[in-house]
Amino acid sequence: xxxxxxxxxxxxxxxxxxxxxxxxGHPLTVWNRTAAKAEPLVARGAGAAATPAEAVxxxxxxxxxxxxxxxxxxxxxxxxxAGRGLVNLTTSTPGEARARAAxxxxxxxxxxxxxxxxxxxxxxxxxxxxxxxxxGDRALFDAHRDxxxxxxxxxxxxxxxxxxxxxxxxxxxxxSGMFAGATQALALVRRDGIDPAGFAGRLGSWLTAMAGWIExxxxxxxxxxxxxxxxxxxxxxxxxxxxxxxxxSELLAPYYxxxxxxxxxxxxxxxxxxxxx
Ligand code: NDP
Numbered sequence: 001x002x003x004x005x006x007x008x009x010x011x012x013x014x015x016x017x018x019x020x021x022x023x024x025g026h027p028l029t030v031w032n033r034t035a036a037k038a039e040p041l042v043a044r045g046a047g048a049a050a051t052p053a054e055a056v057x058x059x060x061x062x063x064x065x066x067x068x069x070x071x072x073x074x075x076x077x078x079x080x081x082a083g084r085g086l087v088n089l090t091t092s093t094p095g096e097a098r099a100r101a102a103x104x105x106x107x108x109x110x111x112x113x114x115x116x117x118x119x120x121x122x123x124x125x126x127x128x129x130x131x132x133x134x135x136g137d138r139a140l141f142d143a144h145r146d147x148x149x150x151x152x153x154x155x156x157x158x159x160x161x162x163x164x165x166x167x168x169x170x171x172x173x174x175x176s177g178m179f180a181g182a183t184q185a186l187a188l189v190r191r192d193g194i195d196p197a198g199f200a201g202r203l204g205s206w207l208t209a210m211a212g213w214i215e216x217x218x219x220x221x222x223x224x225x226x227x228x229x230x231x232x233x234x235x236x237x238x239x240x241x242x243x244x245x246x247x248x249s250e251l252l253a254p255y256y257x258x259x260x261x262x263x264x265x266x267x268x269x270x271x272x273x274x275x276x277x
Pocket of ligand 1: 068070119
């Protein structure tokens, strides 16, 4: 039969996950702090657990999709987890994921940490490209691969339980830089009354082209052929343009400072980041 799933946490993401498991025909038990959020799922065939303990006892696989570490601590406090298979999809740092894995091991539970690379409307839609990064207990992952694959693709990130979170957060970090850049770009053109909707199309295709370049770089953004002096000069134009357009340069300034220091010291940017962290 299909893996029986217990899901604790019915926020935007948890509800999307629950829908996908019901659609795929998995027996599903749900628990949420605010119980009313379970009602539409119960109407579709899910079981409602009255307490976290009941939910943890019900499933072959116990999935957590809560707000943060504190909500996990509050929800799981004092529960008997011996022999249970836990999957934590709550976003965490790599260190928090490793600590949670050790915490689970102390309680006799098996543990997978997951990082969801999707927003809720992408869940349960195979063509959306949604996937979840998993790390930790490989045997638990293999035993329940079908259930894990119902909401989104599954990608193994390694036996180190922190590596799903590390990969997840590294991807989010780069996305944050992209959004910072796009925010700056839109402010520059808006100052001259240029239609942001039209510009957004141009911005999207430019970022897509640059993303392709990052992929082909093999992870080495600077090599012997990189002309750092030219890049510093180019980034100085970005700063001077921000000044001309009366747009704050606070998002640009730290990257420019790092690049200038790399040029002065002759050390690569990533080496400066690694040695000064
Ligand atoms: P929501 O804010 O929609 O839901 C939060 C959930 O946590 C609710 O079920 C809420 O219960 C519960 N909760 C909060 N505090 C406590 C507590 N002290 N004790 C018990 N339960 C608590 O968040 P999402 O569903 O969007 O996100 C959940 C996780 O998924 C997060 O870690 C997020 O980073 C991750 N994620 C979300 C994505 C997204 O686009 N939404 C994308 C990728 C990852 P209640 O209903 O009672 O308030």
